[in-house]
Amino acid sequence: MSGAATVARVRRSAATGATTFARRLEAVPRSARRAVSVLAVFAIWWALVRFGVAGFAFFVSPVETAAAVAAHLTGEPVADGGTIYLHAAYTTARVLAGVAVAVTVAIPLGLVIGTQRRWERFLLPALEFLRPIPPIAWVPLVLVIFPTVRLGVVFVVFLGAFFPVLVNTVNGVRSVDDEYRRAAASLGAGDREVLRHVVLPSALPAIFTGVTIGVGLGWVTVIAAEMITGEYGLGHVVFQAYRLIDVESVVVGMIAVGFLGAASTALLSAAVERAAPWLEGAPTGVTR
Amino acid sequence: MSPGRESSGGRIAIEGLTKTYGGEADDERVVAVDDLDLEIEPGEFVTVLGPSGCGKSTLLDCVAGHVEPTEGRVTVDGDPVTGPDPSRGVVFQENRLFPWKTVRENVAFGPSVRGRSTDRVPELLERMGLSSFADSYPSDLSGGMAQRAELARLLANEPSIMLMDEPFSALDAMTKQRMQVELLSAWRETDATALFVTHDVEEAILLADRVVVMTARPGTVKTVVDVPLERPRGHDARTTEAFTDLKRRLLASIHDEAGSEFAAEAGARPATLADGGDDGDGDDAADSSGGGGSP
Numbered sequence: 193m194s195g196a197a198t199v200a201r202v203r204r205s206a207a208t209g210a211t212t213f214a215r216r217l218e219a220v221p222r223s224a225r226r227a228v229s230v231l232a233v234f235a236i237w238w239a240l241v242r243f244g245v246a247g248f249a250f251f252v253s254p255v256e257t258a259a260a261v262a263a264h265l266t267g268e269p270v271a272d273g274g275t276i277y278l279h280a281a282y283t284t285a286r287v288l289a290g291v292a293v294a295v296t297v298a299i300p301l302g303l304v305i306g307t308q309r310r311w312e313r314f315l316l317p318a319l320e321f322l323r324p325i326p327p328i329a330w331v332p333l334v335l336v337i338f339p340t341v342r343l344g345v346v347f348v349v350f351l352g353a354f355f356p357v358l359v360n361t362v363n364g365v366r367s368v369d370d371e372y373r374r375a376a377a378s379l380g381a382g383d384r385e386v387l388r389h390v391v392l393p394s395a396l397p398a399i400f401t402g403v404t405i406g407v408g409l410g411w412v413t414v415i416a417a418e419m420i421t422g423e424y425g426l427g428h429v430v431f432q433a434y435r436l437i438d439v440e441s442v443v444v445g446m447i448a449v450g451f452l453g454a455a456s457t458a459l460l461s462a463a464v465e466r467a468a469p470w471l472e473g474a475p476t477g478v479t480r
Numbered sequence: 481m482s483p484g485r486e487s488s489g490g491r492i493a494i495e496g497l498t499k500t501y502g503g504e505a506d507d508e509r510v511v512a513v514d515d516l517d518l519e520i521e522p523g524e525f526v527t528v529l530g531p532s533g534c535g536k537s538t539l540l541d542c543v544a545g546h547v548e549p550t551e552g553r554v555t556v557d558g559d560p561v562t563g564p565d566p567s568r569g570v571v572f573q574e575n576r577l578f579p580w581k582t583v584r585e586n587v588a589f590g591p592s593v594r595g596r597s598t599d600r601v602p603e604l605l606e607r608m609g610l611s612s613f614a615d616s617y618p619s620d621l622s623g624g625m626a627q628r629a630e631l632a633r634l635l636a637n638e639p640s641i642m643l644m645d646e647p648f649s650a651l652d653a654m655t656k657q658r659m660q661v662e663l664l665s666a667w668r669e670t671d672a673t674a675l676f677v678t679h680d681v682e683e684a685i686l687l688a689d690r691v692v693v694m695t696a697r698p699g700t701v702k703t704v705v706d707v708p709l710e711r712p713r714g715h716d717a718r719t720t721e722a723f724t725d726l727k728r729r730l731l732a733s734i735h736d737e738a739g740s741e742f743a744a745e746a747g748a749r750p751a752t753l754a755d756g757g758d759d760g761d762g763d764d765a766a767d768s769s770g771g772g773g774s775p
Contacts, residue, residue, distance in 0.1 A: 374546050375576035379590035379637060380566030389593065393580035470580045470617045 252439050260440040261447060271432040271441050274424060280448055282424040286342070287410045287456070290349025294406055298354050299399060302361025307391065319358065327351040327413040331420050345417045345425070352413035353406035357399070364398025365391055397471060400464050407460060411453045426452075489522035489673040490567065490640040492543060496552035499538050512538040514698030515552070522640075525667065525674040527688040529681065529730065535699025536677045540645050543675060544570045556641065566590055569639035573646040575626040577618040583629050584614040590637035604632040607666070624655040628662070635666060642667065644676040648683065660686055661714055668712060681730050685723060686713060693733050703733055 238255070240248040252260070264276040305312045327348045338344035368391050376390045418427025426445050433441035464471070497516040502509040512535040520526050528536045541547035543554050545564040554561040556568070564570075569590075577586045587605060588598040605611045608628040618626055627647055634642060644663075648656040660683055667674055678684050684691045688707050695702040707726060709717055717723055 371572070371574075371576050372578060374544075374564065375570070375572075375578075376589070376593075377564035378544060378546075378566065378568065378570045379633065380594040381589075382593075385593040389581075389589070390578065393578070396580070468580070470619065 250439070252443055257440060257443050257447070260444050264441075264444050270444065271429050271436060271438060276429070276444065276448060279424055279426050279429045279445075280452060283414055283418065283426040283449075284452060286345050286349055286414050286418075286425065287407070289346045290414070291353045291403075291407055291410045293346070294350045294353035294357055294410075295403060298357035298402070298406075299361050302358050302399075302402075303365055303387070303391070303395075305358075306362040306365025306395070307387070319355075323355045323359075327409075328416045328420070331417055335421065341421045341423055345414065345421055348417040349410045349414050352409040353403075356405035356409060357402040360398045360402025360405070361395060364395030364402075367398070368394045393468075396468050400460075400468070404457065404460055407456050408453070411449065411456070415449055488640060488671045489524070490556045491522050491558075492518075492520040492641065492673060492675065493555045493558075494518040494539070494543070494552070495555070497539065497542060497549050497554065498551040499535070499542060499547065500550045511535075511698040513542070513549075514700045516700050518692060518701060520673055520675060522673055523671050525676070525687055525689045526692060527676045527678055527684040527690075528692045528694055529678060529684040529734070530694030530699070531696050531734065532679055534694045534696035536694050537645050538699065539694075540570075540643050540675065540677050543641075544568055544643050546570075566594060566637050567639050568641045568643055569634035569637055570643045571627070571630045571634055571645070571647040573649055575618065575623075575630050577621075577626060577629055577633070579618050582615050582617055583610055583621070586618065586629060587632045587636050589633060594637075598636070601636055604636055608632045608662075622655075623651050624659060627651065627659060631663065631666060635670065638670070640672055642670075642672045642674045642676075644674070646678055647676075649678070649680070656683075657715065663687065664711075664713060681727055681734065682718060685709075685726050685730065686717060691726075691730060693730065705730060705733075 234254045238253055239245075241251050241253040264270055267275050267277075270276050270279065301315070305315055330348055330351055331344070334344040334347055335341065338347060372390050372394060373386055376386050381389060414425070415427035415430070418425035419431040422428050422432075426449050430442050430445035430449075433439075433445060495517060497513055498511070499513040500509045500511050514535075516539065518526075528539060530536045538547060542549050543561065545561045545568065561568075577583075578589070581589065584601060584605065587610075588601045590596075591598045591601070602611070602614075605614050608631060610625065610629055610632065613621060613625065613629075618629065621629060630647065647663075648659050651659060664687060674687075676684075676687055685707055686709075691705045691707060693702045693705065694700065705726065709720065709722055
């Protein structure tokens with residue numbers, strides 16, 4: 193056995209050696225590429241304003257915007273009142289609440305629909321009918337049926353995040369390899385253990401994909417809903433600033449949304465890596 | 481037979497087992513196993529040897545309870561097999577370790593879902609040379625290590641029957657030979673009955689008390705050969721006269737079987753297994769190992 197163990201050890205050290213080398217090789221150019229990617233956006237923006245392409249002559253340049261961002265970050269009120277932090281907090285809270293409810297409802301529902309034919313026939317047609325309706329189209333109805341605007345916006349975010357999570361969960365559950373079910377059954381696992389130890393972990397990459405898309409759509413819907421419903425929030429900031437012809441505040445609001453959206457994606461990826469360490473090395477994001 | 485083990489080998493009785501796949505009409509149906517009878521004694525090691533597509537995997541699936549027989553039945557100690565059961569552990573050709581569980585969690589899976597003690601798991605990992613990989617995920621294991629982990633996972637359940645479907649056929653020749661000897665010594669520490677499916681003649685002889693040769697289409701038992709080699713068997717068993725004698729006889733029997741279609745066309749029986757034994761599905765491992773021993 194010692195011979196085999198030595199072979200195994202050599203194999204392992206060779207494997208880790210290869211991965212650290214690959215990581216080192218990847219790390220440097222990747223961060224550089226990211227910087228170039230972001231800088232390119234600002235460069236194109238600057239050029240469009242500088243050379244007055246289309247209506248960009250009336251737009252603010254990145255330089256002026258940087259000053260505005262700095263001012264707002266130090267607490268100068270945006271548009272018709274409130275700091276950027278206050279509006280960002282409202283928007284973020286709505287996304288979190290809407291996505292949290294969507295995930296809590298859609299994952300169990302997806303597990304049921306994906307594993308049980310009876311429930312699939314019962315539930316899926318209604319959901320397929322509701323799915324194509326854009327969440328934003330619900331806003332007028334939501335304003336009528338919900339007691340407060342805040343609750344209504346959370347519901348619209350929920351709608352945006354719900355379907356991607358549901359559809360991906362169902363697909364993930366359906367694509368579970370039957371051989372794993374068989375192996376589990378031969379080891380003494382009953383239906384509940386198979387669901388917990390085989391179906392759920394096996395569907396997890398697809399579920400994460402759904403949640404990633406859901407969070408993205410959550411940001412899309414929250415901004416649109418806030419534009420319509422008013423009150424607080426980054427969507428309200430952007431639209432109110434537009435009404436007041438405060439172009440700088442429009443851009444500040446947009447930048448804030450972009451930053452928070454990117455941050456939530458990064459947080460999600462980190463959470464996935466912690467929750468599913470066996471997926472280490474698999475490509476992250478929606479293509480996983 | 482080691483004393484103190486809870487499990488004791490199960491008696492497997494296969495009676496008139498028939499399994500057909502496919503459509504309603506007769507010409508759309510494929511008969512995988514046809515009216516097969518076989519009895520396996522408690523604690524016996526039986527290998528089923530046959531060309532690919534002879535229904536030997538289907539036979540194993542029926543004993544495992546993963547496939548329902550079209551006709552006939554399988555009983556274990558008199559009780560009909562109606563589905564999978566932890567008393568009948570299975571190892572497949574491709575490892576079915578759960579990729580989302582560590583090696584330790586995989587090996588402990590059976591006892592833990594059944595609410596049994598997992599105290600034996602460290603010992604089994606040690607036994608299989610996997611201790612330093614206990615917290616690795618299966619994707620970090622080599623083919624041989626993965627099959628050892630599968631074997632450890634099966635043994636952790638202390639099954640009375642071990643079912644193995646070409647578990648070493650995807651391994652390189654050296655690893656395969658080492659695994660065969662390791663399997664034998666692990667099996668000897670249990671009282672389990674073993675049913676092992678393979679297309680490798682040497683493997684079939686080395687492991688078995690009895691070799692069951694299957695015919696293809698329809699799959700049924702052609703002949704059963706006792707293996708008179710003493711246990712424990714190591715690598716040197718392969719070079720004994722009894723071994724090579726048996727190998728010659730079995731090769732002739734398989735030739736006759738797999739080669740019959742080709743022989744009929746060519747008008748002559750092929751002289752080596754490399755010509756006649758290849759049924760065209762790319763399973764070269766058995767052919768190359770068998771070809772060297774042909775006269």
